[in-house]
Amino acid sequence: MKKFFIGAIALSVLGGMMSCTSQKHSSGWKLVWEDSFEGETFDTLTWSKIPRWHPEWARHMSDNECCYEVKDGNLILKGVMNPNREADTAMYITGGVYTKYKRAFHGGRLEVKAKLQGARGAWPAIWLKPFEEEKYPWPMGGEIDIMERLNYDSIVYQTVHSVYTQHLNIRNNPPQGNTAAIRPDDYNVYAVEMYPDSVVFYVNDCRTFSYPRIKTDKEGQFPFDKPYYLLIDMQLGGNWVGKVDTLDLPVEMHVDWVRYYQWEPGK
Template sequence: MKLSYLLGVLFFTSLVSCSSQKGKDGWRLVWEDEFEGTAFDTATWSKIPRWHPEWAQHMSDNEACYEMRNGNLVLKGIMNPDRTKDTLAYITGGLYTKCKRAFYGGRIEVKAKLEGCTGAWPAIWLKPFEEEKYVWPTGGEIDIMERLNYDSIAYQTVHSVYTQHLGILDNPKRGTTASINPNDYNVYAVEMYPDSVVFFINDKHTLTYPRIETDKEGQFPFDRPYYLLIDMQLGGNWVGKVDTLDLPVEMQIDWVRYYQKEK
C-alpha cells in the first residue's frame, strides 16, 4: 500500500467538523473548499494534464484556463491564445485531487454554475485513488455530474466491468438524468456506502445504485477510496463538435464539501 494512499486516508479521517452551521442531519462536515483565496490550494488540487482519453485531450495548464473570482474557482474552455507552443485550437482547465486527497465513503457535494456552449462537456466525477492498480473500469468510476451543450439536464452514472465490459445497464439501473437550472448554481451530490451509491441534485434523490447478489464480474467495485475531478471538457463523440464561436465557456465552482456519517 502506497504511503500517499495512507496519508490521504489518515488525513481526511482525522479532520474535525468545519462548521456546525453547514452540517446536515446525521452528517459531520469533515472538509470543505470555499475557493475564497487568490489561488487554488495546491495541497489538495493539481491541474489535470493532457493525455490520451477523449475527455482529457484538450486539458491545459495555461493560466488563461483558470481563475479565482468572487469566491469561485472558474475553469474555462477557451480559444488557444498562443499556438506557437501548443498547436491545439482550443484548450480547457480542470483540477483533481489525485495523490493528494482521498474520499472513502461519505457524501460529496459540489455547488457549480455551468455555462452552455455547443460542444461543452463539464464534469464532476470520481476515480480510484490507487488508480495505478486498476485498469479502467475495474476500479469503478462515479460520475456525479456531466452536462452536454446547453442541456437543462445532468447525467449521473456509474461505470464498472459489469456495466462496461458485460454491458449490464439496467440490472440495476446504472445511470439517470435529472433536471437542473441551466442558468444558475446547482448542488450535485453523491453518497457512497459499502452497499450502494446514491445520487442527488439540489438535495433531491435521483438514483440509487445498489450492490446486488450476482455471479457476474465486477458489479460493485465502489467500496474504496476515490479522488475527485472537476473539469471543463470540450468536444468528443458523445457531446459532439465544438462551435468555437461559442467560446469562451466557464464552469464556476462555489464550493466543495465532504461529509461523513455521525457515529
C-alpha cells in the first residue's frame, strides 16, 4: 500500500450532484455471491479479522470486540482509543476483515457499498491482494485498491500496484491510478471489474478509471489476471494520511453489503 499523489479527479461535483459520462452496463452481469451482514455477527466462513502486522496500514489492527459490530444490516469497523493499554500498548486500535484463505475473486465485478466517517488520520480502505500471497510476494502479484480515503476528503483514490509501478517506478505509462468524487456523508458504491486485459474502476456506477494491459518488454506490467482476496479495513495514521487526532475518535466505517458478479456468456 505505497502511495503517490494523483492530481486528476475523474468525477465532477455540480450543484452537489456527481456527474459522469460513462456508466456500468448492468445487463450480462450475474450475481454469484453477496453478503448483506444480516444477523448479529459477520460470517466467519467468509471473513476473518485482520491481524496486526508490521506494514504501516496494519500497525493498529486489533481483534478487540470494541472495533467490530454488526448492526442494522451493516458491518461496522471502528478506529477507537485503546480501552486497555495494559494488555495492548497501542494508543488506538482499528478493525478490519478479509477473505484470506476463505474466498477468492478471479475476474468479474466486485462491489462494496459503504459509508465512511471522517476523522483526522482516518484511512479506510477496500482492496485486493493475491489469494496465493505466499507465491506472489508484494508487489509481484499486484494489488488493486478499489477505494482509499484520507481524513475528511470528498474524493477517494483508486490505484493498482505491481513490479512495473513500484520496482520499475513506471507510474504514468499507463497511469496507475486516479481519484473520484464521493458523497462524503453518505453511502457510496465502490466497484472494480477485472478482465484479462484491464482493470476498470467505478464509484456509484460511474466509470472512473481503467488500467490496461499494454505491450511492453518491462517486467510485471499486468499481473492482475489471477484470484484475489478482499480486505476491508478502518486504518488509522501513517506517512500518507498524516497523524491521528485522537479527539476525532472513535471513527467508523459502515459496510452495507458486498456483491460479486460474473459475466454470463452470450450476454
